[in-house]
Amino acid sequence: MSNSDAAAILTTPDLGEALRAVRTLLDIADTVNSEVDFEAVIRSPEVLARLLGLLPGLKWSSSPGGAHGSSDAGDDPARCLPIRVFDWCHPLDLAEPFIAALGSDPAAVRFDLDAWPEVPAAGLERVSQKYAYLTLSVNSRDLFQDELFGDHTVHVHVKNAAWPAHTARIHWLAEQVGGAFTGRVESALL
Known part of the structure; x- marks a missing residue:
């Protein structure tokens, strides 16, 4: 396993x-075999019900402050709220329904692309x-749902944001969406 640098290129309340x-x-990227991964903190029974309707086999574990439990143990997630969702390898077309189901709960929706x-x-050069x-951080400014806000942040990942070739890609991708790279970078496990 390795790390990437996730560079914030757009933060918006919209x-x-x-x-x-x-x-x-996604239109710029090569997405022929791409997948989407979901990480979230689910706090409300209503959001949980919507997510279970979308992803009946939802993978989760209890969050600090919640009852102990997990999907692996066959526990009822509604009895363990808040829970952390770690559900990976889904088709890209599930991303927007997942986001719509979140309400005000925070999440990171990571798109695993074939290439830039x-x-x-x-x-x-091709990456x-x-x-x-x-990654789209929903209701959060960071990848890990630690900075909860009413806005949303788009991050692009590169090997090392300090390398000029990678910084150039960050700036170019930001320009394509009307954003700007402000220098805010987080390390992400891949």
Whole structure:
């Protein structure tokens, strides 16, 4: 397992704007065999019910402050709220229904892409799947749902945000969605 740097390129209170940015980035990326991963903190029974309707086999474990339990043990998640969701390897078309089900609960929706394309005009080489990721933090500014806000942040992942070639890709992707790289970077386990 390795790490990537997740660079924030757009933070907005408008979920529609954040989703448009994600769709634009997905249109740029090679997504033939892409998947989406979900991480969230679910606090309300209503959100839980919507998510279970969408993902009946939802993978979760208890959150600090909640009752102990997990999907692996066959426990009832409604009796263990709040819970942390770690449910991976879903088709891309589940991302927006998952986001719509969240209400005000925080999540990170990570898109595992096949590649970022070569962009000769910008001097960018193709980046293979290993470092071709995109994350939308919903109701949170960070990847881990620690900074809860009423806004949403789009992150693009690179191998090392301090390397000029990777910084150039961050700036180029930010420009494509009307965002800007402010220098805010988090380390993400891949």
